[in-house]
Amino acid sequence: xxxxxxxxxxxxxxxxxxLFSMFPNKGEITLHDENTLNNVQKYLSNTSQNLPHILxxxxxxxxDEPKVKVNLQVVLPHDYPHVTPQLFARSDALNRQQQLQLNxxxxxxxxxxxxxxxxxxxxVQWVRDNSISYVQKSKLYSESVxxxxxxxxxxxxxxxxxxxIYRQELRKKIFDCAKKLNLTGFCLxxxxxxxxxxxxxxxxxxxxxxIRYPNWKHISCKHVESGETQANVDGLRLxxxxxxxxxxxxxxxxxxxxxxxxxxxxxxxxxxxxSEHVFQILFGVEGKCxxx
Numbered sequence: 001x002x003x004x005x006x007x008x009x010x011x012x013x014x015x016x017x018x019l020f021s022m023f024p025n026k027g028e029i030t031l032h033d034e035n036t037l038n039n040v041q042k043y044l045s046n047t048s049q050n051l052p053h054i055l056x057x058x059x060x061x062x063x064d065e066p067k068v069k070v071n072l073q074v075v076l077p078h079d080y081p082h083v084t085p086q087l088f089a090r091s092d093a094l095n096r097q098q099q100l101q102l103n104x105x106x107x108x109x110x111x112x113x114x115x116x117x118x119x120x121x122x123x124v125q126w127v128r129d130n131s132i133s134y135v136q137k138s139k140l141y142s143e144s145v146x147x148x149x150x151x152x153x154x155x156x157x158x159x160x161x162x163x164x165i166y167r168q169e170l171r172k173k174i175f176d177c178a179k180k181l182n183l184t185g186f187c188l189x190x191x192x193x194x195x196x197x198x199x200x201x202x203x204x205x206x207x208x209x210x211i212r213y214p215n216w217k218h219i220s221c222k223h224v225e226s227g228e229t230q231a232n233v234d235g236l237r238l239x240x241x242x243x244x245x246x247x248x249x250x251x252x253x254x255x256x257x258x259x260x261x262x263x264x265x266x267x268x269x270x271x272x273x274x275s276e277h278v279f280q281i282l283f284g285v286e287g288k289c290x291x292x
Contacts, residue, residue, distance in 0.1 A: 005051065005078050006044060012055050012076050013040060015118045022121070023059060032056035053169060054078060059120075061127050066139075068093045070131045074120055081118050084110060088209070089127055091135065096202050098138040102131065154201035155236045157185075157225040158208060159278050163218035165193025170216075171244075177210050178242040186243040190261035194245075194282065196275075198237055201226070223281045238273045245269065 016029075023029050031037065039052040055076040062069050068091060075086035087110065089102050109126055113119050165171065165187065174187050174195065181203040185196035197207050204224075212219055227236050247265040263283070270276045279285075 002051075008078060008080060008082065009040060009052070009055075010044060011081060011118060013044075015120055016055070016057070018121055019059060019124070022124070028060050028062075030058045030060070032058075051078070059124050061124065061131065063132060063135075066093070066132070066135065068132070068135050070094075070127055072124060072127050074123075076120075082116050085120065087120075087123055088206075089131070091131070093135045093138060095138045098134045102134045105130070152228045152230055153233055155199070155227040155229060155233045156201040156204040157196065157198040157238070158204050158221055159223040159225075159282060160195040160197070160208070161220055161222045161282050162193035162195070162216070164191040165189050165195075174211055175242065175244070177207050181207050183207055184237050184239040184242050186239065186245040188245040188247075188261065188266065190246070192261070192282075194266070196239070197242075198239060200233055223278060238275060 019029060033053065033056070036052065036055060040055070043050070043052050055074075057074050059072045059074065060069055061072065070089055070091040070093075073086075073088045073090065077083055077085070087103075087106060089106060090099065094102065106123065106126060110119055110123060113122065165174075166189070171187065171189065177183075178185065178187075178197055181199065183197040183199040183203055185198050186194075188194040195211075197204050208221055229236060245266075247262045247269075263279075267276060267279050270279055
């Protein structure tokens with residue numbers, strides 16, 4: 001199995017080198033982790049380096065007329081190209097509707113290609129050839145909305161349950177993603193692992209899309225609370241930041257990694273944030289706060 005993974009990673013690196021030749025300017029290709037290339041090279045040279053993290057980067061496609069930039073975010077699992085990569089195109093020039101349509105069409109296009117073949121360069125070319133039409137539709141849509149019309153912003157609060165959250169790199173991804181999308185809430189480390197994110201609806205949905213890929217088992221979005229506002233969504237938030245939530249483990253588990261968090265403390269935390277009703281949704285039982 002390790003030889004197959006090494007072969008896959010070699011193909012991924014060869015494709016990345018091709019992209020660097022296509023986009024040689026600084027900032028056109030951005031690696032999610034600057035140490036990735038060094039770790040991959042050590043792994044491929046048969047040193048003691050462990051299996052590197054999945055390869056994540058973005059490719060910036062710039063258009064001169066109109067002056068628009070589209071970023072294609074790429075996440076490659078170790079099994080790529082034998083499994084489909086995660087691709088997500090984003091641009092400030094696209095409204096929500098057109099960005100969603102662009103990504104749906106990109107996904108359909110990639111699914112139509114020959115299975116098991118490298119496809120990132122092909123996806124970049126597709127973005128080059130097709131993005132402007134979505135931008136133009138987005139512009140027409142924006143111009144068709146009267147200036148005097150009040151624009152409502154949709155707000156979501158998502159409650160996500162995982163069997164456990166331990167790994168440092170996973171926790172880093174959760175916090176980086178929440179910060180990037182301006183989401184507040186918390187991540188409860190341990191067993192079970194609970195994540196709450198709140199903010200603009202499309203940002204919450206993008207967070208959920210990003211963190212569960214490529215293969216996070218035993219994770220589900222248990223509950224979504226929705227609202228809308230004509231003002232800033234900050235007035236709907238229950239949390240001011242995205243917190244790193246940790247409670248003392250229930251029982252004496254030492255340094256083991258399979259400890260259960262004290263759910264009584266978690267219930268008290270929810271109560272302090274007007275969210276005690278979520279306890280039963282997450283765990284299927286009614287919570288009872290401990291008496292002092």
